[in-house]
Amino acid sequence: MNITKAELVISAVKPEQYPDSGRPEVALAGRSNVGKSSFINKMINRKNLARTSSKPGKTQTLNFYLINDSFYFVDVPGYGFARVSKQERQKWGKMMETYFTTRETLKAALLLVDLRHPPTKDDVMMYEFFKHYEIPVIVIATKADKVPRGKQQKHAKIARETLRLAAGDSLILFSSETGQGKEEAWAALLPFLTE
Numbered sequence: 001m002n003i004t005k006a007e008l009v010i011s012a013v014k015p016e017q018y019p020d021s022g023r024p025e026v027a028l029a030g031r032s033n034v035g036k037s038s039f040i041n042k043m044i045n046r047k048n049l050a051r052t053s054s055k056p057g058k059t060q061t062l063n064f065y066l067i068n069d070s071f072y073f074v075d076v077p078g079y080g081f082a083r084v085s086k087q088e089r090q091k092w093g094k095m096m097e098t099y100f101t102t103r104e105t106l107k108a109a110l111l112l113v114d115l116r117h118p119p120t121k122d123d124v125m126m127y128e129f130f131k132h133y134e135i136p137v138i139v140i141a142t143k144a145d146k147v148p149r150g151k152q153q154k155h156a157k158i159a160r161e162t163l164r165l166a167a168g169d170s171l172i173l174f175s176s177e178t179g180q181g182k183e184e185a186w187a188a189l190l191p192f193l194t195e
């Protein structure tokens with residue numbers, strides 16, 4: 001994928017703020033710190049367009065990145081961050097549920113899980129949520145560079161089994177450090193981005 005242009009169009013918290021260009025979009029989902037913002041940066045060859053942090057909870061809004069004037073990556077706040085209040089969790093839940101259940105231009109979700117560990121209960125819930133709402137989902141197992149090559153397939157199998165991944169759904173091993181899985185991720189995404 002040749003990236004000629006990438007810009008943050010808006011950081012939204014409510015539907016009135018979502019872009020209304022009608023262009024297709026794919027949204028990220030996953031635990032805080034799993035590497036959602038880093039994934040976007042790696043995919044579009046930008047160092048820190050999507051702001052990342054070693055501390056969880058960096059992304060707080062729905063950030064719409066317009067790529068090549070033709071589609072959006074939507075970066076979202078992560079879940080499973082222990083140090084947030086119940087009230088904040090509810091606010092997060094509402095914002096995400098509204099977005100994922102009403103957005104007509106959403107073509108697919110990218111569910112990011114950490115390849116080093118089995119998916120969490122929240123990861124499983126998120127996967128089941130997408131299945132329930134019939135949102136196509138591509139699972140990306142991040143931080144693959146932290147798992148020795150010889151062990152990656154074993155970890156991938158555990159991830160597939162824990163999520164009870166449907167037969168047709170793909171799980172892509174990915175690293176924002178090395179670029180592993182980048183072409184595979186583009187190949188999986190492209191069918192959703194052409195109108």
Ligand SMILES: Nc1nc2c(ncn2[C@@H]2O[C@H](COP(=O)(O)OP(=O)(O)OP(=O)(O)O)[C@@H](O)[C@H]2O)c(=O)[nH]1
Binds near residue numbers: 030052056060144
């Ligand atoms: N080694 C390694 N580190 C990674 C990878 N992806 C992300 N990281 C690191 O993990 C930390 C979190 O990355 P982010 O991209 O900010 O994570 P996020 O999912 O956007 O987090 P929130 O915005 O808090 O939900 C950063 O320190 C990244 O450098 C990866 O593939 N490999």
Ligand SMILES: [Mg+2]
Binds near residue numbers: 036038052058
């Ligand atoms: Mg982030």
